[in-house]
Amino acid sequence: MPVADFSLAGKVAVVTGGSRGIGRSIAVALAEAGADVCVAARKPEALEETLAAIRPTGRKAIAVPTNVRDIAALQNLVDETRRQLGRIDILVNNAATNPVFGPVANLDERAWDAVMNTNVKSVFFLSKMFREAVREQGQGGAIVNVSSTGGFRASTGLGAYSVSKAAVIMLTQVCAKEWGPDGIRVNCIAPGLIKTEFSRALWENEGILKNSTQGSPLRRIGDPDEMAGAVVYFASAASSFTTGETLILDGGGMA
Numbered sequence: 001m002p003v004a005d006f007s008l009a010g011k012v013a014v015v016t017g018g019s020r021g022i023g024r025s026i027a028v029a030l031a032e033a034g035a036d037v038c039v040a041a042r043k044p045e046a047l048e049e050t051l052a053a054i055r056p057t058g059r060k061a062i063a064v065p066t067n068v069r070d071i072a073a074l075q076n077l078v079d080e081t082r083r084q085l086g087r088i089d090i091l092v093n094n095a096a097t098n099p100v101f102g103p104v105a106n107l108d109e110r111a112w113d114a115v116m117n118t119n120v121k122s123v124f125f126l127s128k129m130f131r132e133a134v135r136e137q138g139q140g141g142a143i144v145n146v147s148s149t150g151g152f153r154a155s156t157g158l159g160a161y162s163v164s165k166a167a168v169i170m171l172t173q174v175c176a177k178e179w180g181p182d183g184i185r186v187n188c189i190a191p192g193l194i195k196t197e198f199s200r201a202l203w204e205n206e207g208i209l210k211n212s213t214q215g216s217p218l219r220r221i222g223d224p225d226e227m228a229g230a231v232v233y234f235a236s237a238a239s240s241f242t243t244g245e246t247l248i249l250d251g252g253g254m255a
């Protein structure tokens with residue numbers, strides 16, 4: 001066995017929001033590292049595209065269409081993964097939303113609930129269900145949450161989103177602390193601006209793009225594939241003594 005063991009051979013991973021963007025890159029990378037993968041999101045057609053991207057790795061991959069805001073659907077996701085792939089070892093809580101852009105003063109209850117339920121409540125309840133399954137299996141597991149640099153620094157126009165992503169960082173620490181004795185490590189990545197559909201309004205806006213890149217050491221925004229290595233690290237034995245940690249992946253922008 002190598003000193004630094006990044007292999008996920010024999011493991012099964014679930015990736016929420018695995019149908020495009022950062023989630024798709026993560027799903028493919030986990031399969032490249034040897035895991036069988038279940039991807040979940042709402043639109044089945046886009047999930048199929050991820051399955052096609054995983055196929056060349058030779059790993060098993062399944063799609064379970066899921067709205068993470070539906071708590072019963074989250075239990076189905078865990079159950080279907082175990083039924084079709086035999087077990088569950090890794091959970092990547094990547095799905096998130098930001099339905100509104102603008103001052104928090106304009107935010108209504110519906111938008112607040114949409115952000116919090118998708119970005120925080122689902123992360124907690126799916127993690128709790130994952131923990132139950134992993135405890136039954138008795139071999140430990142790893143959760144990787146996806147926060148944002150917005151969870152550290154208030155993003156103008158993305159107020160509720162920033163609050164939700166700060167909650168994900170603390171949820172990572174709380175679960176890590178309580179579930180370490182169960183053999184479950186919980187870590188988190190915090191991407192900066194990454195070129196996906198989610199953030200199109202930001203990187204297509206010249207002013208915002210310039211702001212994000214000109215003072216940043218690498219002078220550019222990120223690509224979804226650049227998020228995946230850290231997730232493989234946190235999911236694998238290479239990070240076996242690390243839990244409760246959030247790694248910022250922003251080209252040095254927060255430095």
Ligand SMILES: NC(=O)c1ccc[n+]([C@@H]2O[C@H](COP(=O)([O-])OP(=O)(O)OC[C@H]3O[C@@H](n4cnc5c(N)ncnc54)[C@H](OP(=O)(O)O)[C@@H]3O)[C@@H](O)[C@H]2O)c1
Nearest residue numbers: 017019021022041042043067068096148193194196198199
């Ligand atoms: N892009 C960035 O600049 C950036 C920066 C920092 C952090 N992040 C974080 O990175 C993660 C991925 O973002 P991304 O940029 O890759 O976004 P994206 O390309 O828009 O992908 C979002 C994924 O989440 C799924 N999703 C959204 N709502 C869902 C729901 N209610 N139930 C199930 N799945 C749902 C989407 O599929 P369906 O629509 O089919 O459900 C899709 O697969 C998010 O947590 C985001 O906050 C992104």
